[in-house]
Amino acid sequence: MPLKIRLGNGEKGVLKTSDLYFIQKLLKTMRNPKTRFDSREFVEKGEDYFFNYVGKNVGGVDEGRRNFLKGIVIGVAAATVVGIIPGLRVLVPPVEQAAGFPKSLLVDVSGNPLKASSIPVNSPIITLYEYPLTGEPNFLLNLGDKSGNPVSISPVEVTVPQTGKTYKFPGGVGPNNSIVSYSAICQHLGCTPPYIHFYPPQYVGPSQLTAPEPDTLTAQALLAAKQANIPALIHCDCHGSTYDPYKGGAVLTGPTQRPLPAVLLEYDSSTDYLYAIGAIGVATYPEGSDGVPSQDPSKDLDTSQYGSSVGTKTQVQANTNPFSGS
Amino acid sequence: MSLTKRVSNWFSERLGLDDLPFFKTPDYMYHVNEWLGALVAASFIYTVISGLILLLYYNAAAGYQSTETIINQVPYGSVVLYSHLYGAYAMIILAYVHMFRNYFVGAYKKPRELLWILGVLMLVLTLGASFLGYSLIGDALAVSAVDVGAGIITSIPQLSFLIPIIFGNYDTGDYTRVLALHIILVALIGLLFVFHFFLAEHYGMMPSRKVKPKAPAVYTKEEWSKFNPWWPRNFVYMSSLIFMTWGFILAIPNALAYLNGLPQYFNPFMNPKPAPPPNSPAAAHITTYPPWFFLFLYKIADFTSDVVIFLMIGVIIPLVYLIILPFIDRSDELHPLKRKVFTGIGILMITYLIQTSLWGDLAPGVEVSVKDQVIAYLIPAIIVALGLTFIKPVDAQLKPSRGISPLTSLLFMVVAMLFAGSVVELIDYPSLFTFAIAVFTGSLFFIGSKAMGKVVLSKGLPNNAVPEVKTTTETPTSTETKKKFAEVLMSILFVLVVVIVAQMWTIPPTGYASNLFGVDLGLVFLMLGEVISLYHYVVYKKPVEKEE
Numbered sequence: 001m002p003l004k005i006r007l008g009n010g011e012k013g014v015l016k017t018s019d020l021y022f023i024q025k026l027l028k029t030m031r032n033p034k035t036r037f038d039s040r041e042f043v044e045k046g047e048d049y050f051f052n053y054v055g056k057n058v059g060g061v062d063e064g065r066r067n068f069l070k071g072i073v074i075g076v077a078a079a080t081v082v083g084i085i086p087g088l089r090v091l092v093p094p095v096e097q098a099a100g101f102p103k104s105l106l107v108d109v110s111g112n113p114l115k116a117s118s119i120p121v122n123s124p125i126i127t128l129y130e131y132p133l134t135g136e137p138n139f140l141l142n143l144g145d146k147s148g149n150p151v152s153i154s155p156v157e158v159t160v161p162q163t164g165k166t167y168k169f170p171g172g173v174g175p176n177n178s179i180v181s182y183s184a185i186c187q188h189l190g191c192t193p194p195y196i197h198f199y200p201p202q203y204v205g206p207s208q209l210t211a212p213e214p215d216t217l218t219a220q221a222l223l224a225a226k227q228a229n230i231p232a233l234i235h236c237d238c239h240g241s242t243y244d245p246y247k248g249g250a251v252l253t254g255p256t257q258r259p260l261p262a263v264l265l266e267y268d269s270s271t272d273y274l275y276a277i278g279a280i281g282v283a284t285y286p287e288g289s290d291g292v293p294s295q296d297p298s299k300d301l302d303t304s305q306y307g308s309s310v311g312t313k314t315q316v317q318a319n320t321n322p323f324s325g326s
Numbered sequence: 327m328s329l330t331k332r333v334s335n336w337f338s339e340r341l342g343l344d345d346l347p348f349f350k351t352p353d354y355m356y357h358v359n360e361w362l363g364a365l366v367a368a369s370f371i372y373t374v375i376s377g378l379i380l381l382l383y384y385n386a387a388a389g390y391q392s393t394e395t396i397i398n399q400v401p402y403g404s405v406v407l408y409s410h411l412y413g414a415y416a417m418i419i420l421a422y423v424h425m426f427r428n429y430f431v432g433a434y435k436k437p438r439e440l441l442w443i444l445g446v447l448m449l450v451l452t453l454g455a456s457f458l459g460y461s462l463i464g465d466a467l468a469v470s471a472v473d474v475g476a477g478i479i480t481s482i483p484q485l486s487f488l489i490p491i492i493f494g495n496y497d498t499g500d501y502t503r504v505l506a507l508h509i510i511l512v513a514l515i516g517l518l519f520v521f522h523f524f525l526a527e528h529y530g531m532m533p534s535r536k537v538k539p540k541a542p543a544v545y546t547k548e549e550w551s552k553f554n555p556w557w558p559r560n561f562v563y564m565s566s567l568i569f570m571t572w573g574f575i576l577a578i579p580n581a582l583a584y585l586n587g588l589p590q591y592f593n594p595f596m597n598p599k600p601a602p603p604p605n606s607p608a609a610a611h612i613t614t615y616p617p618w619f620f621l622f623l624y625k626i627a628d629f630t631s632d633v634v635i636f637l638m639i640g641v642i643i644p645l646v647y648l649i650i651l652p653f654i655d656r657s658d659e660l661h662p663l664k665r666k667v668f669t670g671i672g673i674l675m676i677t678y679l680i681q682t683s684l685w686g687d688l689a690p691g692v693e694v695s696v697k698d699q700v701i702a703y704l705i706p707a708i709i710v711a712l713g714l715t716f717i718k719p720v721d722a723q724l725k726p727s728r729g730i731s732p733l734t735s736l737l738f739m740v741v742a743m744l745f746a747g748s749v750v751e752l753i754d755y756p757s758l759f760t761f762a763i764a765v766f767t768g769s770l771f772f773i774g775s776k777a778m779g780k781v782v783l784s785k786g787l788p789n790n791a792v793p794e795v796k797t798t799t800e801t802p803t804s805t806e807t808k809k810k811f812a813e814v815l816m817s818i819l820f821v822l823v824v825v826i827v828a829q830m831w832t833i834p835p836t837g838y839a840s841n842l843f844g845v846d847l848g849l850v851f852l853m854l855g856e857v858i859s860l861y862h863y864v865v866y867k868k869p870v871e872k873e874e
Contacts, residue, residue, distance in 0.1 A: 083850050090402045
């Protein structure tokens with residue numbers, strides 16, 4: 001029941017209900033002999049005494065003022081929540097879908113561009129880089145003949161035995177046209193290095209038949225290499241698939257029915273740098289595309305969630321020599 | 327009855343807010359000194375929450391890469407990561423402050439012995455969990471810190487079986503075990519915290535020495551029952567402290583992220599970013615250092631080549647001392663000057679901890695001759711011993727109403743060290759820039775020492791303190807004007823918060839600018855805490871809150 005006065009036509013509020021209640025309580029306390037208001041001290045000390053008296057005995061803050069302050073606190077708290085909302089994006093994982101192949105400069109472990117002429121010929125060390133997505137390894141090979149001289153790799157037609165279709169492998173790049181690059185994921189069941197790796201000429205021989213895993217060559221692989229008259233090969237120790245690095249990663253022996261997809265390299269002869277610019281062949285993941293081989297490696301790009309795009313640089317790592325144990 | 331009243335009544339009735347089994351708090355205890363544990367708990371909670379968010383992204387098989395991914399690609403990932411790091415830093419610093427405050431007020435005495443021991447164990451677990459968390463980044467610093475840690479353990483052949491148990495296959499880049507142990511230790515901290523918390527609620531905070539000058543310092547049931555219940559005053563005060571702690575944890579590291587090219591000796595404290603990976607050529611050019619909270623151990627390792635002695639000085643003796651402290655200091659005296667031996671040991675522990683840490687930061691791995699060791703460690707001991715011999719406990723009635731809070735003195739210490747450092751810097755590289763910095767820190771130091779000097783010196787000169795005491799107890803200044811001012815301030819802060827929040831919506835989630843989000847969110851939390859604190863002041867603060 002707020003106190004109001006009438007002035008002409010309009011009503012004007014003088015005191016709110018809570019104020020009235022407060023005054024009533026204050027007067028009662030002032031009359032109470034236990035907490036009597038000392039008017040003499042009031043005259044002496046002025047409003048300080050009064051405010052202190054009220055604060056001590058009645059609880060200085062009245063209801064309306066308290067609600068106003070509560071409103072501010074709630075307002076600030078609400079604003080804080082509003083401020084946190086965009087921060088909730090931290091819970092949304094960054095899923096990158098590569099729209100196409102980036103042009104990536106091959107760099108060495110220190111981040112300097114890799115010189116094409118410095119890549120050793122027929123190196124037994126597994127040399128890998130990720131492209132087009134992180135987590136997708138590819139071999140980088142500088143192919144040579146039996147005596148270690150670089151061999152020029154010419155363009156060749158590659159057949160996919162599973163479908164019978166063919167595609168054109170563009171050949172090697174680099175100062176001697178001897179540098180090639182293939183996916184390092186076996187097209188049979190997806191084994192990765194060190195199970196699948198390059199066998200340089202000195203390791204393509206009968207002694208590898210009894211070598212420990214992952215360096216064992218099968219008799220079929222040796223025979224196929226002999227028939228194709230190639231000094232070196234790529235072999236997967238998981239199930240014995242063999243690929244011909246000189247002929248665009250074509251299938252030499254099963255069980256694989258698909259050749260290794262090749263990464264397209266671009267060679268800049270003025271700087272001696274190498275760039276990965278795309279891929280050709282079947283899709284990278286043999287389990288992808290519902291197991292149906294594709295002619296188009298970019299098929300994987302829009303569905304793959306294995307990694308994010310490597311961007312404009314990709315690091316070449318030469319860490320493992322699979323033959324060091326044998 | 328209004329609707330809001332009915333709703334709030336419904337909840338307080340259902341939740342039993344009026345008779346919670348929590349400690350009822352007397353009016354005079356609403357100061358941060360009494361609530362240091364709440365600050366530690368607030369930073370613990372913050373670090374757990376941010377850690378769980380990081381756990382959604384972290385990959386223990388690729389520690390460094392996933393850290394980089396979190397920083398560069400996850401939306402606001404760097405905000406969460408840096409504040410997780412500084413949340414742990416805050417927890418360590420606050421745990422030390424909390425511990426030493428309770429050390430000097432004698433809170434470890436009967437009946438709070440278990441509370442004290444649990445607290446010491448939690449500090450050890452905190453340092454352990456922080457070390458493991460630091461290792462998870464997998465940068466050159468983390469790997470070298472693990473190397474050093476593992477080296478210390480292996481040099482005692484009987485303990486080398488612990489290496490695979492603690493680190494697993496860390497060397498091969500598989501951090502699964504370190505991650506698991508990091509989480510396990512934090513879970514243990516949480517478990518001990520529950521015990522620590524309920525014991526603390528059971529015995530209550532340490533009453534003022536004026537009320538309970540001797541152990542056991544606990545309130546009786548009758549005294550206790552007339553104090554403020556947990557709901558609502560404690561709740562309001564506590565939330566203001568929690569939000570302010572979170573504000574600092576968020577704002578500081580995200581602002582520091584914009585500082586680059588700091589001198590090497592600032593890096594352990596002021597650089598939230600990871601170092602290069604250990605196998606990169608850049609790693610060869612960086613100075614490795616342990617996390618700052620182990621810098622003191624790093625320096626002690628320069629004193630002796632014997633690992634057993636090293637572990638005794640650096641870890642075992644201080645730790646055992648702290649754990650058995652309640653059983654060696656058995657007197658019922660609570661005044662620090664009435665148990666001078668323990669007070670002296672406490673002061674020396676703080677001095678040595680800071681001194682050795684800074685020494686480890688400035689001269690890591692430089693061997694120290696026995697003579698230098700004696701000079702460095704004997705002088706503080708002599709000063710403390712002499713000082714304590716001649717200072718007499720001041721009569722309780724002559725004591726100024728309130729000393730300085732531990733946080734203020736911590737701040738003053740930081741300022742003093744900055745000043746000392748800037749002077750050294752000025753002498754080494756005299757230039758206008760270093761001079762300006764020295765003048766700036768010097769004026770801060772001057773202001774601080776003026777404020778501190780009044781309190782410190784008046785303790786030595788009780789006569790000077792008498793008039794001051796009279797003025798504070800008999801004519802309390804009007805709180806009403808201050809309260810009016812507080813209300814205006816609240817309204818201003820509200821407007822500021824709205825402006826900042828609106829700006830926060832425009833900050834990109836990744837990239838260079840994204841850390842501004844952390845700075846802003848920190849400021850918003852600080853202001854929220856401040857608004858609640860002002861609300862507490864206006865609504866609950868009484869003109870006289872005497873120790874009862």
